[in-house]
Amino acid sequence: MGFIEIFVNGQARQVPKSCSVACLLDEMDLTGQRIAAEVNREIVPRCRYPLHTLHSGDRLEIVRAIGGG
Amino acid sequence: MNAILATQTTDPDPLIIAGKHYHSRLLVGTGKYRDLDETRRATEASGAEIVTVAIRRSNIGQNPNEPNLLDVLPPNKYTILPNTAGCYTAEDAIRTCRLARELLDGHDLVKLEVLGDPKTLFPDITETLKAAEILIKDGFKVMVYTTDDVLIAKRLEEMGCVAVMPLAAPIGSGLGIRNPYNIRMIVENAKVPILVDAGVGTASDAAIAMELGCDGVLMNTAIAAAKNPVLMASAMKKAIEAGREAYRAGRMPRKLYASASSPIEGTFF
Numbered sequence: 001m002g003f004i005e006i007f008v009n010g011q012a013r014q015v016p017k018s019c020s021v022a023c024l025l026d027e028m029d030l031t032g033q034r035i036a037a038e039v040n041r042e043i044v045p046r047c048r049y050p051l052h053t054l055h056s057g058d059r060l061e062i063v064r065a066i067g068g069g
Numbered sequence: 070m071n072a073i074l075a076t077q078t079t080d081p082d083p084l085i086i087a088g089k090h091y092h093s094r095l096l097v098g099t100g101k102y103r104d105l106d107e108t109r110r111a112t113e114a115s116g117a118e119i120v121t122v123a124i125r126r127s128n129i130g131q132n133p134n135e136p137n138l139l140d141v142l143p144p145n146k147y148t149i150l151p152n153t154a155g156c157y158t159a160e161d162a163i164r165t166c167r168l169a170r171e172l173l174d175g176h177d178l179v180k181l182e183v184l185g186d187p188k189t190l191f192p193d194i195t196e197t198l199k200a201a202e203i204l205i206k207d208g209f210k211v212m213v214y215t216t217d218d219v220l221i222a223k224r225l226e227e228m229g230c231v232a233v234m235p236l237a238a239p240i241g242s243g244l245g246i247r248n249p250y251n252i253r254m255i256v257e258n259a260k261v262p263i264l265v266d267a268g269v270g271t272a273s274d275a276a277i278a279m280e281l282g283c284d285g286v287l288m289n290t291a292i293a294a295a296k297n298p299v300l301m302a303s304a305m306k307k308a309i310e311a312g313r314e315a316y317r318a319g320r321m322p323r324k325l326y327a328s329a330s331s332p333i334e335g336t337f338f
Contacts (some may be wrong), residue, residue: 005281010126011127011129012129017102025181025315026329028129030125030127032171033137033207034137034139035172036124036125036168036171036172037171038168039162041164043167043168043171045171046171046264049132049309060104061126061168062126062127062129063123063125063126063127063168063172064107064124064126064137065123065124065137065138065139065149065151065169065170065172065173066120066122066123066124066125066136066138067098067099067100067105067108067122067123067138068098068099068100068121068122068123068152068242068289069098069099069103069121069123069152069154069241069287069288069289
């Protein structure tokens with residue numbers, strides 16, 4: 001199976017070809033966590049995680065809420 | 070839920086933001102605490118119902134079972150107010166708000182702050198106005214951090230911000246209310262809640278803000294950086310309540326000379 005390179009929170013990462021956002025989150029142990037995800041600056045709604053396929057060079061941001069004023 | 074309904078019906082003086090009633094007029098940040106347990110205890114002691122959070126990258130490769138801030142301060146118990154702290158452009162602030170709305174299942178109340186300079190953390194007003202306009206068009210309910218400029222505060226209100234939040238002094242400075250006259254003018258001219266956001270150092274500062282007629286105070290460092298944050302959170306709760314009651318009671322006029330409290334008649338000496 002082929003791999004593609006994507007960038008998650010600024011870090012390069014190899015994922016299987018045709019991997020979805022859901023598959024990536026699963027690999028990162030983030031399934032079910034309170035997060036939000038952006039691919040190439042576009043928000044991917046939670047319900048679309050299994051449908052959104054990643055492509056080589058995609059830039060993802062995965063964010064959460066932390067303490068702040 | 071019953072408790073919330075009871076508050077709405079019995080509280081004679083609720084804080085109303087974007088149509089929602091709150092009993093507490095103290096809003097707190099959740100940054101700078103030693104750990105999540107201290108965050109939880111201080112937040113509980115403050116009696117706050119609205120808590121601010123920051124939106125940041127998830128830590129990759131860390132323990133996924135590490136407790137999450139929103140487990141400690143659950144959105145069904147607190148109104149979560151995501152901020153745009155650290156944003157220096159309207160674009161970054163808007164992006165942050167959209168991610169926050171997705172993160173919080175469509176919750177659209179946000180604290181907009183667009184900073185202009187890392188040394189003072191004063192807001193960049195032109196970028197703030199730009200971001201507010203776009204966010205309001207996009208359906209967000211915007212509580213906006215601004216300077217104590219009377220005209221800008223009014224402009225932000227007229228644009229449709231649900232609350233205007235002038236600073237008392239620079240963020241994290243603890244200098245107290247540096248321009249009480251401007252804060253008072255902003256309050257007197259406003260039809261939306263005015264909350265002092267940033268600059269409060271201790272309980273008396275919070276009480277002064279409330280005595281000036283502010284609808285609430287948002288603070289973080291004054292509690293988190295106290296030697297005993299939980300005790301300071303409790304002090305702030307009382308100061309906010311005392312200041313609000315004093316404002317509603319209406320203070321006595323100031324006089325230059327004395328006025329005896331005991332009657333002159335009936336003295337036997």
